[in-house]
Amino acid sequence: xxxxxxxxxxxxxxxxxxxxxxxxxxxxxxxxxxxxxxxxxxxxxxxxxxxxxxxxxxxxxxxxxxxxxxxxxxxxxxxxxxxxxxxxxxxxxxxxxxxxxxxxxxxxxxxxxxxxxxxxxxxxxxxxxxxxxxxxxxxxxxxxxxxxxxxxxxxxxxxxxxxxxxxxxxxxxxxxxxxxxxxxxxxxxxxxxxxxxxxxxxxxxxxxxxxxxxxxxxxxxxxxxxxxxxxxxxxxxxxxxxxxxxxxxxxxxxxxxxxxxxxxxxxxxxxxxxxxxxxxxxxxxxxxxxxxxxxxxxxxxxxxxxxxxxxxxxxxxxxxxxxxxxxxxxxxxxxxxxxxxxxxxxxxxxxxxxxxxxxxxxxxxxxxxxxxxxxxxxxxxxxxxxxxxxxxxxxxxxxxxxxxxxxxxxxxxxxxxxxxxxxxxxxxxxxxxxxxxxxxxxxxxxxxxxxxxxxxxxxxxxxxxxxxxxxxxxxxxxxxxxxxx
Amino acid sequence: xxxxxxxxxxxxxxxxxxxxxxxxxxxxxxxxxxxxxxxxxxxxxxxxxxxxxxxxxxxxxxxxxxxxxxxxxxxxxxxxxxxxxxxxxxxxxxxxxxxxxxxxxxxxxxxxxxxxxxxxxxxxxxxxxxxxxxxxxxxxxxxxxxxxxxxxxxxxxxxxxxxxxxxxxxxxxxxxxxxxxxxxxxxxxxxxxxxxxxxxxxxxxxxxxxxxxxxxxxxxxxxxxxxxxxxxxxxxxxxxxxxxxxxxxxxxxxxxxxxxxxxxxxxxxxxxxxxxxxxxxxxxxxxxxxxxxxxxxxxxxxxxxxxxxxxxxxxxxxxxxxxxxxxxxxxxxxxxxxxxxxxxxxxxxxxxxxxxxxxxxxxxxxxxxxxxxxxxxxxxxxxxxxxxxxxxxxxxxxxxxxxxxxxxxxxxxxxxxxxxxxxxxxxxxxxxxxxxxxxxxxxxxxxxxxxxxxxxxxxxxxxxxxxxxxxxxxxxxxxxxxxxx
Numbered sequence: 021x022x023x024x025x026x027x028x029x030x031x032x033x034x035x036x037x038x039x040x041x042x043x044x045x046x047x048x049x050x051x052x053x054x055x056x057x058x059x060x061x062x063x064x065x066x067x068x069x070x071x072x073x074x075x076x077x078x079x080x081x082x083x084x085x086x087x088x089x090x091x092x093x094x095x096x097x098x099x100x101x102x103x104x105x106x107x108x109x110x111x112x113x114x115x116x117x118x119x120x121x122x123x124x125x126x127x128x129x130x131x132x133x134x135x136x137x138x139x140x141x142x143x144x145x146x147x148x149x150x151x152x153x154x155x156x157x158x159x160x161x162x163x164x165x166x167x168x169x170x171x172x173x174x175x176x177x178x179x180x181x182x183x184x185x186x187x188x189x190x191x192x193x194x195x196x197x198x199x200x201x202x203x204x205x206x207x208x209x210x211x212x213x214x215x216x217x218x219x220x221x222x223x224x225x226x227x228x229x230x231x232x233x234x235x236x237x238x239x240x241x242x243x244x245x246x247x248x249x250x251x252x253x254x255x256x257x258x259x260x261x262x263x264x265x266x267x268x269x270x271x272x273x274x275x276x277x278x279x280x281x282x283x284x285x286x287x288x289x290x291x292x293x294x295x296x297x298x299x300x301x302x303x304x305x306x307x308x309x310x311x312x313x314x315x316x317x318x319x320x321x322x323x324x325x326x327x328x329x330x331x332x333x334x335x336x337x338x339x340x341x342x343x344x345x346x347x348x349x350x351x352x353x354x355x356x357x358x359x360x361x362x363x364x365x366x367x368x369x370x371x372x373x374x375x376x377x378x379x380x381x382x383x384x385x386x387x388x389x390x391x392x393x394x395x396x397x398x399x400x401x402x403x404x405x406x407x408x409x410x411x412x413x414x415x416x417x418x419x420x421x422x423x424x425x426x427x428x429x430x431x432x433x434x435x436x437x438x439x440x441x442x443x444x445x446x447x448x449x450x451x452x453x454x455x456x457x458x459x460x461x462x463x464x465x466x467x468x469x470x471x472x473x474x475x476x477x478x479x480x481x482x483x484x485x486x487x488x489x490x491x492x493x494x495x496x497x498x499x500x501x502x503x504x505x
Numbered sequence: 506x507x508x509x510x511x512x513x514x515x516x517x518x519x520x521x522x523x524x525x526x527x528x529x530x531x532x533x534x535x536x537x538x539x540x541x542x543x544x545x546x547x548x549x550x551x552x553x554x555x556x557x558x559x560x561x562x563x564x565x566x567x568x569x570x571x572x573x574x575x576x577x578x579x580x581x582x583x584x585x586x587x588x589x590x591x592x593x594x595x596x597x598x599x600x601x602x603x604x605x606x607x608x609x610x611x612x613x614x615x616x617x618x619x620x621x622x623x624x625x626x627x628x629x630x631x632x633x634x635x636x637x638x639x640x641x642x643x644x645x646x647x648x649x650x651x652x653x654x655x656x657x658x659x660x661x662x663x664x665x666x667x668x669x670x671x672x673x674x675x676x677x678x679x680x681x682x683x684x685x686x687x688x689x690x691x692x693x694x695x696x697x698x699x700x701x702x703x704x705x706x707x708x709x710x711x712x713x714x715x716x717x718x719x720x721x722x723x724x725x726x727x728x729x730x731x732x733x734x735x736x737x738x739x740x741x742x743x744x745x746x747x748x749x750x751x752x753x754x755x756x757x758x759x760x761x762x763x764x765x766x767x768x769x770x771x772x773x774x775x776x777x778x779x780x781x782x783x784x785x786x787x788x789x790x791x792x793x794x795x796x797x798x799x800x801x802x803x804x805x806x807x808x809x810x811x812x813x814x815x816x817x818x819x820x821x822x823x824x825x826x827x828x829x830x831x832x833x834x835x836x837x838x839x840x841x842x843x844x845x846x847x848x849x850x851x852x853x854x855x856x857x858x859x860x861x862x863x864x865x866x867x868x869x870x871x872x873x874x875x876x877x878x879x880x881x882x883x884x885x886x887x888x889x890x891x892x893x894x895x896x897x898x899x900x901x902x903x904x905x906x907x908x909x910x911x912x913x914x915x916x917x918x919x920x921x922x923x924x925x926x927x928x929x930x931x932x933x934x935x936x937x938x939x940x941x942x943x944x945x946x947x948x949x950x951x952x953x954x955x956x957x958x959x960x961x962x963x964x965x966x967x968x969x970x971x972x973x974x975x976x977x978x979x980x981x982x983x984x985x986x987x988x989x990x
Contacts, residue, residue, distance in 0.1 A: 074559075076573075076635035077566035084562050084641035099646060101849045103653050103660045110661075113653070138650050146644035150561035153644025156569035157850055159631035159857070160638075161584060162815040165623050165808075168588050168598070175588045176595075202687050202817075202840035209839065213729070237838070244698070244838050247731045323650075330647040330845035332687075353722070353729050354694065355687035359844040360815035364586045365642055372644070 077156050084154070095477055096123035115477040132482040133454045134470040137280070137430060141390050141473050142327030145383055152375070155368045162360040171348075172357020173200055180370040181320075181335060185312075187377055188384070189419050190302050192314040196337040197344030200358040201351055204300055204321035204334030208238060208274075209245050210354075211317055211336060214346035215272045215294040216249035227253035230274040231289050233281055233433070233461035235298065238274040255462055256289040274298065275315075278307045281461060281469040282411045283429035285310070300324045300334075301430055305387025308418035308425045316340065324430065324473075326369050326383065331362045384420065391428035394472045394479050398432060401483065405490040408444075409435050432470040433458075444468040451489040453482065562641050569639070580962055581608035600962040617967040618939045619955040622765070622915060626875050626958050627812030630868055637860070640853045647845040656833075657842020658685055665855040666805075666820060670797075672862055673869070674904050675787050677799040681822040682829030685843040686836055689785060689806035689819030693723060693759075694730050695839075696802055696821060699831035700757050700779040701734035712738035715759040716774050718766055718918070718946035720783065723759040740947055741774040759783065760800075763792045766946060766954040767896045768914035770795070785809045785819075786915055790872025793903035793910045801825065809915065809958075811854050811868065816847045869905065876913035879957045879964050883917060886968065890975040893929075894920050917955040918943075929953040936974040938967065 074081070083100065090098040092112035102110025114123035117130035146153050168175040178198050185191040201207035217223035228242045232255050242252045253259070256273060271293035277286040278301045285307070288295040297315040301307060301324050321334035338344040351357055373383050395413075402410050413427035434455065436444035443465040445457035458467030472479065559566070568585065575583040577597035587595025599608035602615035631638055653660040663683050670676040686692035702708035713727045717740050727737045738744070741758060756778035762771040763786045770792070773780040782800040786792060786809050806819035823829040836842060858868050880898075887895050898912035919940065921929035928950040930942035943952030957964065 074563075074566050074570060077569050077639050077641075078559075079636045080639035080641045081559050081562035081566040084643060085559060088561075088643055097645070099849075100640070101647075101653070101659050101661050101852050136650060140649060143645050143648055146648070149644055151564045154562050154565035155585070155642045156562075156565045157640045157642065158569060158573055158638070159634055159854065160582070160628050162586075163628055163631070163812050164625060165621060165814045167815065168586070174586050176586050202844065205838075206840045241838050244835065245730060246733045248733055249731065327648050329650045329841075330652065332840055332842065332844045350729065353690075353726050355691045355817055355840070356814075357817070359687065359817045359847045361847045361850050362844045364584075365846050367586050369644065 076158070080156060088150075091122050093118070093122050093124040115475050117477060117481050129452065130481055131452045131454060132485040133478065134472075134474070134482050135454045135456050137323075137471050137473055139323055139327040139329055139473045140475045140478075141394075142383070142387055143475065145386050146327070146369075149372055149376075149381070152372045153368060155365050157361065157364070161364065165356060167357075167360055167363070172352060172360075173198070174360070174363040174367060177363050177367045177370070180367055180374065184370055184374055185337075187374060188304065188309070189312050190304070190309050191299065191318060191320075191337060192312045193337060196318075196339055197341060199336040199338060199344055199347045199351065200363070201334045201336070202355055202358050203323070203332040204298065204319045204336075205237060205241070205332075206351065206355070207319055207334055207336045207347065208241050208296075210347045210350040211296045211319075211338075211343075212242060212245075212250050212272055213247065213350045214338075214343045215296070215317070216247065217270075218249075218346075223249075224270060226250040226270050226272050226294075227259075228272045228274070229253050229256045229259060229290070229293075230276075231256045231286070233279070233458060233463035233467065234274065235276050235280045236460040260289050272296065276300070277313075278302060278429070281431045281456075281458075281463075281467075282433040283307065283413060283427075283431065284411075303387075304384040304418055304420040304425070305391060306428060306430050308416040309420045310416070311419065317343065322366055322369070326366075326373060328366065328369060331365060333358055333362050333366050388421075388425070388428050390476075391430070391472065392426050395427050395429060395432075397483055398472070398486065401487050401490055402432075405493060407436065407438050407441065407490070407493050407496070408447075409437055430471070430473050432472060434468050434470050436466055436468075442466070448489070451492075452485045453489070561643070565641060573635075576607050578603070578607050578609040600960050602962060602966050614937065615966055616937045616939060617970040618963065619957075619959070619967050620939045620941050622808075622956050622958055624808055624812040624814055624958045625960045625963070626879075627868070627872055628960065630871050631812070631854075634857055634861075634866070637857045638853060640850050642846065642849070646849065650841060652842075652845055652848070657837060657845075658683070659845070659848040659852060662848050662852045662855070665852060665859065669855055669859055670822075672859060673789065673794070674797050675789070675794050676784065676803060676805075676822060677797045678822060681803075681824055682826060684821040684823060684829055684832045684836065685848070686819045686821070687840055687843050688808070688817040689783070689804045689821075690722060690726070690817075691836065691840070692804055692819055692821045692832065693726050693781075695832045695835040696781045696804075696823075696828075697727060697730075697735050697757055698732065698835045699823075699828045700781070700802070701732065702755075703734075703831075708734075709755060711735040711755050711757050711779075712744075713757045713759070714738050714741045714744060714775070714778075715761075716741045716771070718764070718943060718948035718952065719759065720761050720765045721945040745774050757781065761785070762798075763787060763914070766916045766941075766943075766948075766952075767918040768792065768898060768912075768916065769896075788872075789869040789903055789905040789910070790876060791913060791915050793901040794905045795901070796904065802828065807851055807854070811851075811858060813851065813854060816850060818843055818847050818851050873906075873910070873913050875961075876915070876957065877911050880912050880914060880917075882968055883957070883971065886972050886975055887917075890978060892921065892923050892926065892975070892978050892981070893932075894922055915956070915958050917957060919953050919955050921951055921953075927951070933974075936977075937970045938974070 087098050087100050095118035096112040096114035098110050098112055102113060105111050112123045116133050117127045119125045182193045185193045201210060212228055216226045228250050230238050239252055271290050273288050273290050273293040273295045275286050275288050275295050276298040279286050296317045298319040299313055300321050302313060303325050316339045318337045322331055323329035376382055402408060411433040413429060415424045415426050418425040436447050441447040445455055445468045448455045448468060455468040455470045459465050572583050572585050580603035581597040581599035583595050583597055587598060590596050597608045601618050602612045604610045667678045670678045686695060697713055701711045713735050715723050724737050756775050758773050758775050758778040758780045760771050760773050760780050761783040764771050781802045783804040784798055785806050787798060788810050801824040803822045807816055808814035861867055887893060896918040898914060900909050900911050903910040919929060921932050926932040930940055930953045933940045933953060940953040940955045944950050
């Protein structure tokens with residue numbers, strides 16, 4: 021203002037215009053300059069404001085972006101807590117079958133590892149939603165034992181879990197209590213504890229059972245904890261034909277629906293038993309959703325919902341108050357509740373999922389596309405084989421997508437059909453494929469589980485090995501009955 | 506360069522100088538302008554670079570800083586996952602005895618809650634080290650089940666835990682295996698499992714014991730899990746005088762050193778037993794360090810080291826390979842390893858602690874100052890009382906500070922001295938102080954534990970209530986033997 025009102029000496033009108041422009045320009049520079057350099061300094065304990073208005077969070081944001089910007093050729097990632105190399109910095113962690121400092125070297129004739137249910141097929145989704153899904157933890161975030169429910173459960177996370185179930189239509193939540201665990205894995209034993217007779221020497225221990233083929237951890241965990249109030253009692257088949265209805269009342273039956281390994285929707289087999297229905301895979305990217313699940317005790321996990329297996333977060337929906345209280349008591353006694361760090365991170369993840377439902381960025385649409393494509397490609401190859409076969413899954417109407425959905429299962433449940441292939445795991449291993457033997461599910465060695473959930477690199481290598489295996493059939497042995505043709 | 510070499514037309518030398526200056530200035534404007542406005546947009550999926558070179562992490566950094574900037578009058582905090590109010594935003598969570606939207610209203614005659622061992626005395630330290638201790642989680646951070654050791658343990662975190670023990674001199678780590686747990690709480694049962702006879706019907710169950718006064722969770726957790734391979738067998742006093750040395754070989758003895766509740770350094774009592782030595786409080790802000798601890802099985806936790814109780818992270822140092830393997834198997838079967846989110850966060854916290862050791866920003870010097878001051882002030886008041894007394898702690902030489910250290914215990918172990926005060930917990934409660942009854946430690950109702958670890962607000966209110974209580978003694982009753990004076 022001062023500049024405009026006092027006419028400068030010794031300059032014509034062109035000079036005046038220039039002068040005003042120059043002053044404005046210099047002033048603007050000064051503003052930008054100030055904002056640019058008065059940013060947070062990583063070494064001071066009282067950071068100043070930066071260009072983006074950032075102070076203490078700036079250094080961490082830069083570190084995270086610098087790490088994420090590393091070039092791993094699309095076949096690996098760098099993580100903030102990666103093992104530091106000689107330069108003190110973490111390097112690329114390469115996907116299976118890739119190596120080298122930037123993961124650009126493809127391993128020749130690499131064995132396909134299709135063992136674990138590692139849900140990395142969703143990693144690209146989170147890279148696409150980088151800005152919305154990032155979270156900054158301050159050093160003082162939730163240091164306390166207690167959080168917003170006065171105990172160990174985040175109230176906002178509880179609300180968002182319920183919102184998600186309502187929006188997806190995969191579970192009835194209104195009449196259920198929520199129990200958090202360090203993964204749904206922890207809740208397996210928490211619920212066995214909660215459903216077993218309370219410390220009472222007069223009651224016989226509950227019998228923990230499941231139907232073949234079942235998820236092996238139900239057995240291995242129950243055997244490991246080996247509490248006096250329960251005992252692993254094997255397959256439901258032993259008991260279902262027992263005839264005596266009364267004998268079922270002390271059973272705790274694990275039901276996985278859709279089932280791991282074969283993706284079938286299942287119901288409890290033993291009438292009158294306490295059922296723990298594991299709904300880990302009951303999301304629209306991995307199965308059709310016929311109706312909201314409404315069992316008394318249901319298990320869910322972020323591993324198969326959002327792909328966050330490493331976070332170790334799962335939850336149970338429990339109808340009965342006393343069962344819920346006992347399960348919560350278990351998680352409090354054993355770990356004093358699921359990590360509050362993880363609860364914050366998962367809250368952010370659920371917010372992103374909710375904000376994008378039924379949009380073109382819907383995580384279920386994304387995941388379904390990936391998994392359907394993998395299933396189609398695998399079937400196209402295996403359909404040429406007489407040596408191995410896959411489980412049959414029909415297209416079904418899905419209430420979430422409001423249309424018929426093609427199969428998009430998490431696993432291929434492979435059967436070896438040739439008589440001499442008595443150990444299907446070994447048969448595939450000889451073909452360069454690591455699977456998970458059906459003996460672990462009590463389904464016998466004729467079956468083996470092949471994971472389809474992993475990275476695209478993993479799937480691509482798997483498909484190569486399977487293709488080679490099927491192509492080699494005609495040289496291996498003609499199947500029985502066709503040898504004379 | 507162009508501008509300087511080609512002389513512009515129609516301007517004198519003053520005008521030329523202005524012109525050059527203007528052009529430079531406008532160019533600089535353009536540079537700043539571009540950098541300022543081409544920053545990450547929260548709504549785009551392909552964020553652009555911002556002023557600070559930030560893209561996808563910017564939105565999260567802003568959210569975290571906006572939340573942290575809220576005014577809670579120094580008597581509360583806002584957290585990212587706080588319960589959303591009507592405006593959709595989380596509000597202040599006030600310290601005990603404060604309320605109102607900005608925590609500015611002090612509750613009159615507020616009851617002092619000195620129950621839990623919530624280590625919030627360290628919260629101000631992390632606020633002072635905001636920039637260094639913040640961590641940004643990308644949406645795709647460590648989605649995998651496996652991390653840098655090929656299983657569930659971060660290799661960098663392992664290295665930093667060992668570095669810290671070596672630098673502090675509080676534990677010998679070189680011949681030990683590391684086992685992570687979801688808090689040291691989880692490792693209590695993991696180690697009971699690991700030290701119990703392996704599933705062998707021929708072996709009698711191990712007897713799990715501790716010396717009075719002991720941390721109650723050893724008992725409550727052992728009773729809850731109730732595995733067939735072990736059994737809670739009460740106080741060591743029952744067995745120490747047994748006479749038979751051979752009978753001790755099946756004991757698993759919990760030893761807390763410094764002890765919770767009374768801060769005494771302790772050793773196992775039963776010769777030949779398997780001892781689990783809980784070293785949660787063996788850090789220089791809470792005790793003197795006479796020498797590095799070197800027991801076969803030791804427990805540590807971030808709760809009492811850095812104050813991060815809500816993160817749920819603890820570790821065991823284990824000498825025997827088979828015991829370590831069994832404990833790791835337990836954590837893998839039960840929760841598939843401690844949250845990888847928490848492992849990253851704790852890595853950052855340990856880096857900050859390590860970088861500041863023996864500097865003026867040393868966390869142990871900070872914590873020691875706070876806790877010593879609290880103990881001094883409490884003692885000054887209680888020394889005027891004949892009704893209650895505190896445990897006696899002598900100043901001792903500390904190898905970490907390289908000087909004699911005054912007492913700075915986590916808890917006051919209060920004894921009610923008057924005959925009629927048979928329940929010390931009730932006596933303090935009547936005086937407006939919530940403590941934790943010594944009956945829980947099997948020490949009897951004459952004793953009660955008062956926590957000194959909480960926020961400064963908590964301590965200040967506690968000291969007020971204790972002062973009122975001691976001041977009121979002369980009106981309550983003259984102590985026995987002095988009634989005639």
